[in-house]
Amino acid sequence: MSVRTRSTRVLERAGLPARQGPGSSVDTVRMSVLSGGLRVVTEEVASSRSVSVGIWVGVGSIDEASTLAGSSHFLEHLLFKGTRHRTGREIAASMDAVGGEFNAFTAHEYTCYYTHVLAEQAEFAIDVVSDVVLDAVIAAADVEVERSVILEEIAMRDDDPEDTLADTFAEGIFAGHPVAGPVIGTPRSIEAMTRSQVAGYYRRRYTPDRMVVAVAGDVDHADVVRWVKRNFASRLSGDASPRPARVLRGAGRPDQQIRVATRDTEQAHLMVGSAGFRRDDPRRHAMAVLSTVLGGGMSSRLFRTIREENGLAYSCYATAQSFTDIGSFAVYAGCAPSNLETVATLIAREWRSAVQDGFTEEEVRRARGQLAGSMALSLEDTESRMSRIGRNVLVRTKFTTVDDELAALAAVTVDDVWDVARTVLDGPMSAAVVGPYAGVRDLPGSVGDLLTPLQARASMSA
Secondary structure (H helix, E strand, C coil): CCCCCCHHHHHHHHHCCCCCCCCCCEEEEEEEEEECCCEEEEEECCCCCCCEEEEEECCCHHHHCHHHHHHHHHHHHHHCCCCCCCEHHHHHHHHHHCCEEEEEEEEECCEEEEEEHHHHHHHHHHHHHHHHHHHHHHHHHHHHHHHHHHHHHHHHHHHHHHHHHHHHHHHHHHHCCCCCCCCCCHHHHHHCHHHHHHHHHHHHHHHHHHEEEEECCCCCCCHHHHHHHHCCCCCCCCCCCCCCCCCCCCCCCCCCCEEEECCCCCCCEEEEEEEEECCCCCCHEEEHHHHHHCCCCCCHHHHHHHHHHCEEEEEEEEEECCCCEEEEEEEEEEECHHHHHHHHHHHHHHHHHHHHCCCCHHHHHHHHHHHHHHHHHHCHHHHHHHHHHHHHHCCCCCCHHHHHHHHHHCCCCCHHHHHHHHHCCCCCCCEEECCCCCHHHHHHHHHHCCCCCCCHHHHHHC
């Protein structure tokens, strides 16, 4: 007998056909808080043959002093070089031997070390990831090797126009806020960083109260807790509580400037946007719908106008980004320099239409369905499930389930999306351009016009 669960009803309301069977019911998520403030969260997926394990550390680039810019990312590299129990080669070989994947990433607000293995290797995976995170050696020779690697990584980023664009845009849209700087650091900060600085940062910051161990797949919560306790035994002491979600710092704001990164590229790369919403803002779901309607797929307004109808770009999209206390909304397009003026004009036209005329029921329904479908499909992947629960526990003030998110998405109305459009698209803007331009004066005037609020444009044309 099939049962219409709450998840099923929510998917139908969002405009997505309901799916029966595994994944359509409420997920089994459990959490325990251990001594020392360590949080362990699991999601049991009995039908899965794999397990994903992640240790999330509430340490990122916004925690760094300017002289240590890039130290969180530098540390992430170094932790794979060896521990008191395993060499770097042994870490890699042991994971290869079971067909597992082991990786890490650093963001502005956190760092995550994660692995994906067969379900029967879950205990082994927790052992290896815990060892890497807790007992790294950070040898002086390894610091020098990884310094060179990271400098090459920075050079590679600088050679990629879209990466350069994202960093350049962040400097303006988040002006005055710690997330404005690049996670990877700068050549100057990386060259100057010492082994003692990185090791001290590691000792001070990598504490259990800042960590979340997240596991998703065919596992039992009690087993996971037992394995974690064994691996963290030397750290699970005292009565420390988990570190609360980050407090508000006071948001930066768009600097209302156009920043140009001169590159000898075949295309001009444009990103323009405005302030968005913080991570827990209740309007974030309407913002996601707005982003999808304007530039979230092949049926979106910008894709249809810029690519399908006029053939001016291969890639164009809208994106919304959220942090603890700040966010952004942006539009990207890459085009021939000769087409930049027309592309900027078309973006301005679509923004004006969104603010003045709003949206149709069909557009909003389709966007809700697209977002709900993407969320539902992510449940097929244990890595996505692990990331969702780990990040959720670490950075949110309140744990939100998939059902919570789907219900909030299904409740978004046309008026909600229009209200967000009028708030976001008629406020202060910032822009960045990467391409064969010596400076702002070389850009077509329509790019500069994007930074003029719509109300001001209307009054000037009246």
